[in-house]
Structure formats: structure tokens, C-alpha cells
Amino acid sequence: MKELSAPALHFRAAGRVFGARSAIDHLNLEIPPGEFAALVGPSGCGKTTILNLAAGLLAPTSGAVESFGGALTGLNPHVSYLFQQDTLLPWKTLEDNIALAATFSGRAGRDEAREWLTRLGLEGFGDYYPAQASGGMRKRVALAQQWLPRRPLLLMDEPFSALDIHTRQRMETELLNLWDSDQRTVLFVTHDLEEAIALASVVYVLSAGPGSRIVNRYPIHLPRPRAIAELRLDPRFTDLYRAIWDDLRPEVQRAHAR
Amino acid sequence: MPGKHVLGYQLGLAAFLLALWEAGARATWIDPFFFSRPSLIGARLAEWFSTSLIWGHLGATLLEALLAFVLGSAAGIVTGFWLGRWPLGAAVAEPFLQTANALPRVVLAPLFIFWFGLGIASKVAFGMTLVFFLVFFNTYRGVRSVERALIDNARLLGANERQLLRHVLLPSALGWIFSSLEASIGLAMVGAVVGEYLGATGGLGYLIAQAEGLLDTTGMLAGMALLAVVVLLIAALVRRAERRLLRWQQPR
Numbered sequence: 001m002k003e004l005s006a007p008a009l010h011f012r013a014a015g016r017v018f019g020a021r022s023a024i025d026h027l028n029l030e031i032p033p034g035e036f037a038a039l040v041g042p043s044g045c046g047k048t049t050i051l052n053l054a055a056g057l058l059a060p061t062s063g064a065v066e067s068f069g070g071a072l073t074g075l076n077p078h079v080s081y082l083f084q085q086d087t088l089l090p091w092k093t094l095e096d097n098i099a100l101a102a103t104f105s106g107r108a109g110r111d112e113a114r115e116w117l118t119r120l121g122l123e124g125f126g127d128y129y130p131a132q133a134s135g136g137m138r139k140r141v142a143l144a145q146q147w148l149p150r151r152p153l154l155l156m157d158e159p160f161s162a163l164d165i166h167t168r169q170r171m172e173t174e175l176l177n178l179w180d181s182d183q184r185t186v187l188f189v190t191h192d193l194e195e196a197i198a199l200a201s202v203v204y205v206l207s208a209g210p211g212s213r214i215v216n217r218y219p220i221h222l223p224r225p226r227a228i229a230e231l232r233l234d235p236r237f238t239d240l241y242r243a244i245w246d247d248l249r250p251e252v253q254r255a256h257a258r
Numbered sequence: 259m260p261g262k263h264v265l266g267y268q269l270g271l272a273a274f275l276l277a278l279w280e281a282g283a284r285a286t287w288i289d290p291f292f293f294s295r296p297s298l299i300g301a302r303l304a305e306w307f308s309t310s311l312i313w314g315h316l317g318a319t320l321l322e323a324l325l326a327f328v329l330g331s332a333a334g335i336v337t338g339f340w341l342g343r344w345p346l347g348a349a350v351a352e353p354f355l356q357t358a359n360a361l362p363r364v365v366l367a368p369l370f371i372f373w374f375g376l377g378i379a380s381k382v383a384f385g386m387t388l389v390f391f392l393v394f395f396n397t398y399r400g401v402r403s404v405e406r407a408l409i410d411n412a413r414l415l416g417a418n419e420r421q422l423l424r425h426v427l428l429p430s431a432l433g434w435i436f437s438s439l440e441a442s443i444g445l446a447m448v449g450a451v452v453g454e455y456l457g458a459t460g461g462l463g464y465l466i467a468q469a470e471g472l473l474d475t476t477g478m479l480a481g482m483a484l485l486a487v488v489v490l491l492i493a494a495l496v497r498r499a500e501r502r503l504l505r506w507q508q509p510r
Contacts, residue, residue: 087411091429104416
């Protein structure tokens with residue numbers, strides 16, 4: 001079962017076929033506990049499929065997926081999953097949405113939820129419904145909703161792609177602060193290479209679909225804590241960007257050619 | 259926004275139409291025997307309410323409608339959730355439900371009186387068949403239209419099937435259910451009144467049928483007016499409950 005030394009996620013020659021189309025094929029990926037891994041790849045390369053496999057929402061059609069030493073059968077009990085789309089419950093207030101996992105485990109979770117509202121600069125907004133809150137507020141609440149259950153592995157599917165650049169940088173900073181304070185394993189999927197380098201400790205480049213696989217793995221040795229807005233001007237950042245982009249560019253071109 | 263004078267215009271229009279009717283009947287442009295007069299209808303209603311007899315009739319109809327509404331809605335909501343979460347069952351049940359729903363329900367009323375007698379049971383059963391399908395179809399659609407990601411997210415956060423129902427599926431379907439409740443109240447009343455009309459010992463439908471037997475247009479129209487007012491009052495109550503329960507849909 002769960003061992004501390006076992007990888008947070010381990011894809012062993014995992015494949016997933018939808019009808020006649022293969023989304024990923026023979027994917028090998030091992031993410032050690034505590035790593036902030038970013039997965040970049042062209043659109044349609046099966047990034048979301050990889051996350052759904054990691055969460056146990058999908059089962060692989062070949063190979064296996066393991067999490068903390070146990071093969072997945074059904075939902076992965078070790079994960080939180082921040083979806084790309086809005087998944088706050090529209091009929092619950094922001095406070096109740098943050099406390100959702102606590103509610104499901106039979107606790108009230110009110111105090112914790114209030115603490116988080118303050119921490120995210122949302123005090124006074126606890127009784128707002130999602131429809132009454134801005135996109136940035138909803139994202140912060142969604143992040144808190146996923147962070148609060150203290151699961152050791154957080155999956156994120158292009159969570160900030162719909163936000164404007166300032167809100168986005170604020171969210172990225174927020175996420176890094178959380179991660180610095182409490183080093184969980186994160187698997188962050190994005191098509192934005194800058195975002196991947198700025199956040200992650202390791203960047204994986206994924207090939208264009210169908211039948212995607214990992215092309216390369218880049219450790220990111222930029223010092224932490226990182227200042228998101230200024231980091232992009234750092235020469236080490238631009239060197240990394242150039243190196244990874246050399247790998248990514250042909251994949252993006254292949255994806256566009258299809 | 260239509261402005262704050264709407265209610266005034268509405269009352270004015272109602273007064274105008276009633277006055278036209280009254281004047282037309284007094285001037286015998288229209289035959290008062292067939293169309294009666296608002297003042298006569300008003301007098302008849304006043305007469306009814308001066309004796310306690312009318313309360314018995316009104317109470318009987320309301321009780322039948324209420325039972326039909328509550329039982330029919332409950333059955334519709336439960337069945338809607340059940341089939342909404344069980345695709346195989348839904349696929350099997352579909353032609354049966356479609357057939358039952360396609361049947362003009364009024365033809366069942368005499369059969370129900372035959373089966374369940376002249377008392378309250380036949381009216382409740384008949385009203386239920388009207389209410390059930392409307393609520394069932396709306397609940398089913400509401401449950402099926404819940405976004406996949408909301409369900410996945412709740413399950414990953416640890417929701418069991420019962421919690422999923424209570425925190426995700428039910429609130430999501432509530433909008434659909436409420437949109438059918440107002441119409442179902444009307445249908446529950448239709449069930450009660452039609453049942454009484456065809457055979458009963460009391461109730462508003464019975465009252466109207468009796469007036470009809472005496473060629474008493476004033477009595478028939480007074481019964482209808484009373485019915486309309488009662489349905490409007492109940493619908494207003496439902497709308498208030500709806501506004502409370504669907505608070506989250508409104509902008510701040």
C-alpha cells in the first residue's frame with residue numbers, strides 16, 4: 001500500500017485508446033514524492049488523459065498506473081484534482097465550497113474555510129455564490145477547495161489558462177507559496193512553457209498525439225522562492241526556455257500539421 | 259424593465275373587461291342566461307361564503323389536489339433520480355413511459371372512479387397520473403444534465419453516492435423540478451376537479467357539475483372563478499419557495 005519512498009505517480013507503459021484513436025501509448029513516467037512536475041505539450045496530445053488516468057477517472061487500456069506503491073483500481077484516494085473548467089458548486093457559497101471535502105468527511109470545516117478566505121484575501125466574500133464572484137476569486141476558492149483535504153498529490157489541468165495575465169501571475173505566486181510551505185507532489189499540465197518553467201522543479205515534454213509519449217525531462221534548478229513576474233527576465237530562465245523549446249517546437253508543428 | 263405601473267394597468271384592464279361584461283349583459287347585448295354577470299357571480303360567491311358549506315367543498319378539492327401533488331411529485335422525483343442514475347433501467351423503461359404519457363389521461367378518470375370509488379382515492383390517483391409524468395421528465399432531464407466535471411470533482415473530494423445526491427444532483431435538478439412544480443399544481447387541481455366533475459359527493463368540481471345540471475351559469479362561473487383564485491394563490495406560494503431555494507441563481 002502507501003509507502004513514503006514509492007513514487008507519487010508511476011505510469012508503467014500505460015496506454016489509453018478511445019475507440020480507434022490512441023490518446024497515449026506506452027507512457028513511462030515516474031514522479032517522486034515532493035516533486036513539482038510540469039507536463040507541457042501541444043494541444044490534443046493527451047495531457048488531460050494523463051491526469052484522468054492519474055486520478056483514476058479513467059482506466060488504462062494497456063500497462064498500469066500506480067500511486068504511492070499501489071496499482072489504481074477506481075478513484076485514486078491520494079489526489080486532489082483542479083480541473084480546467086469551473087467545478088465550484090454554483091448552489092454553495094464560496095465558504096461552503098472551500099469546506100466541501102470536510103463536509104463529505106462529516107466535519108463542518110467552517111473555521112478552516114474562514115481561515116482560507118482570509119489567507120486568499122477573500123474575507124467578507126464567504127457568503128457570495130460563485131456566480132457573484134469574479135473569475136480570479138473562483139479560481140482561488142477552487143485552489144483552496146483542492147488544497148484543504150491535504151492529499152499528498154495535486155493534479156492541475158491548465159488551471160489558470162482562462163485568467164488575465166495579472167490574475168494569473170497572482171495565482172501562480174499563490175500556488176508557489178502554498179507549495180513552498182507544504183511540499184506536496186504536484187502534476188501541473190499546461191501548454192504554456194513559460195508557466196511550466198516558472199513553477200516546476202521538473203518539466204516533461206510530451207510528443208504530439210496520437211499515441212503521445214514523453215520526449216524529454218528537464219530539471220529546473222532555479223532558486224526558490226521564485227518571483228514569478230521578474231523570473232522571466234533571468235538569463236537562466238531564458239536559457240532553459242530555449243533548450244526546452246527546441247524539443248517542443250517540432251511537436252507543436254506536428255500537432256498543427258495534422 | 260417594464261416599470262412600476264404594470265400592476266395598475268393590469269388592474270385597470272381587469273376592471274375594464276368586467277365592466278364591459280356587466281354592461282353588455284345588462285344591456286342584453288349578450289344573453290345573461292348563457293353568460294351571467296360579474297355582479298351576480300360576485301353575489302353568488304358572497305352567498306357561498308356566508309354559509310359554511312363552501313368550505314367543505316373547497317377543503318375536499320384542496321385535499322385531493324394536495325395529495326395528488328405531493329404523492330405525484332414524490333414519485334416523479336424519486337423515479338427521475340433513479341432512472342437518471344441508472345442508464346440501463348432508463349433505456350428499458352423508456353417505451354413504457356412514453357406510451358403511458360402519450361395516453362390522454364382524461365379517459366382514465368372514469369376508470370379510476372370505477373376502481374377506487376366516488377371518494378377521495380379516485381381523484382388523488384387521477385391527479386397523480388397527471389403530476390407524475392411532468393415532474394418525472396423534468397427531474398430526469400435535470401439529473402442527466404449535471405456537468406460531468408462537477409460529479410467527478412465531488413467524488414474525488416470524497417463524496418459517497420448519498421452525498422453526491424444531496425450536494426450535487428438534487429440541487430442541480432432543483433431548477434428543473436421547480437420549473438415543473440408550478441404547472442403540476444395546476445394539473446393536480448385539474449385532476450381533483452375533473453374527478454369530482456365525473457362522480458363525487460363533494461368538492462368544487464361537484465359544485466360546478468351540479469350547477470350545470472340546473473343550467474345555472476352563475477353557479478358554474480362562480481365555481482370557476484373560485485378555482486382560478488385558489489390556483490393563483492398556491493402558485494404564488496411556490497414561486498416564493500423557489501426564490502428562496504434557488505437564491506444562488508440570482509445576482510447580488
